[in-house]
Amino acid sequence: MDVENAVLELCSLPAQVLWSFVCVYRTTCRSPPGGGSTLLLDNEEEETRKYAEPLIGSDCRQGSTSEMADLWQNAMDHAVALARRAGEVVREALQDDRKVMTKSCSVDLVTQTDQKVEQLIIQSVKEKFPTHSFIGEESVAAGEACVLTDCPTWIVDPIDGTTNFVHAFPFVAVSIGFSVNRQMEFAVVYSCLEDKMYTARRGKGAFCNGEPLQVSGQEDIKQSIISTEFGSSRDPEAVEKIFLSLRSILCIPVHGVRGAGTAAINMCHVASGCVEAYYEVGIHVWDVAAGSLLVSEAGGVLMDVDGGAADLMSRRIVAANSRTIAERLVSEIHSFSPLRDDATP
Ligand SMILES: O=P([O-])([O-])O[C@@H]1[C@H](O)[C@H](O)[C@@H](O)[C@H](O)[C@H]1O
Numbered sequence: 001m002d003v004e005n006a007v008l009e010l011c012s013l014p015a016q017v018l019w020s021f022v023c024v025y026r027t028t029c030r031s032p033p034g035g036g037s038t039l040l041l042d043n044e045e046e047e048t049r050k051y052a053e054p055l056i057g058s059d060c061r062q063g064s065t066s067e068m069a070d071l072w073q074n075a076m077d078h079a080v081a082l083a084r085r086a087g088e089v090v091r092e093a094l095q096d097d098r099k100v101m102t103k104s105c106s107v108d109l110v111t112q113t114d115q116k117v118e119q120l121i122i123q124s125v126k127e128k129f130p131t132h133s134f135i136g137e138e139s140v141a142a143g144e145a146c147v148l149t150d151c152p153t154w155i156v157d158p159i160d161g162t163t164n165f166v167h168a169f170p171f172v173a174v175s176i177g178f179s180v181n182r183q184m185e186f187a188v189v190y191s192c193l194e195d196k197m198y199t200a201r202r203g204k205g206a207f208c209n210g211e212p213l214q215v216s217g218q219e220d221i222k223q224s225i226i227s228t229e230f231g232s233s234r235d236p237e238a239v240e241k242i243f244l245s246l247r248s249i250l251c252i253p254v255h256g257v258r259g260a261g262t263a264a265i266n267m268c269h270v271a272s273g274c275v276e277a278y279y280e281v282g283i284h285v286w287d288v289a290a291g292s293l294l295v296s297e298a299g300g301v302l303m304d305v306d307g308g309a310a311d312l313m314s315r316r317i318v319a320a321n322s323r324t325i326a327e328r329l330v331s332e333i334h335s336f337s338p339l340r341d342d343a344t345p
């Protein structure tokens with residue numbers, strides 16, 4: 001049994017026993033075999049220092065059960081390095097012609113770069129964390145199951161904002177969420193063209209390029225900016241609901257409605273405080289997994305578009321600075337229910 005799965009099963013042991021385990025884990029897993037760097041990407045050590053330091057609290061050497069959570073720091077450091085490498089691939093690809101293919105419909109786009117970046121991420125994670133599971137946008141498009149279990153799971157959108165990427169519209173993100181026991185543990189969203197690295201760790205806050213993020217304190221929706229997207233469904237009933245919602249929200253009236261063309265960056269905007277809330281029906285788990293942790297760690301709330309608990313597999317999300325704004329928004333949304341991501345085929 002690998003060490004991380006063992007840890008999950010050892011949760012009931014006393015803290016001192018766990019602490020000994022953590023020490024063994026750190027010695028065996030932080031250094032690649034032979035002290036070499038084959039499992040590290042270029043600059044990974046540097047990335048580790050830059051982004052991990054603000055995220056590791058001063059209590060991380062207490063040997064308590066909270067120490068367990070730091071076992072995932074190694075995975076998070078790798079995610080940051082991978083996202084940066086993926087961003088380079090995206091930027092290079094923007095210099096060339098991009099061959100565009102379609103998936104579920106003529107406006108659901110994919111390119112070879114989406115596929116290449118997803119492979120790069122998944123292969124590297126498999127090499128370093130062979131027991132971990134994956135949900136990747138392009139792997140699911142190729143027929144893999146989209147099931148979230150209790151296992152440590154990497155939820156990857158290699159290019160969030162593929163339509164933007166195709167048109168060189170300058171908001172494109174690599175989104176990596178990591179969940180354990182179906183709870184988001186860390187999040188990395190790299191806005192490649194802005195060179196902004198958004199990171200969050202459960203219980204340790206959200207950051208952009210190492211600077212702490214905080215949602216907006218605005219509680220009056222009439223003084224707010226709301227972001228949303230039209231998505232890629234052109235089903236007449238869905239389009240009708242999308243426009244009814246937009247009309248109601250615009251006429252509250254709000255200060256403005258925006259949309260970056262990527263769910264992940266829209267959620268980073270909520271976490272950063274420049275947008276009060278984002279909502280969408282039709283997104284997928286890989287679009288919002290990482291963003292959801294960034295929003296909650298920046299002090300925001302997540303909700304279903306009908307006001308219930310957020311469910312990352314439901315393809316519906318409200319991410320807001322506060323419960324007040326989220327509930328006000330919910331009262332204006334004309335909801336509908338696309339087929340869930342984890343629906344059995
Ligand atoms: O296809 P993709 O570019 O990864 O992701 C899409 C983007 O996040 C878009 O903003 C949102 O409206 C869609 O619902 C997503 O599917």
Ligand SMILES: [Mg+2]
Nearest residue numbers: 157160161287
């Ligand atoms: Mg996406």
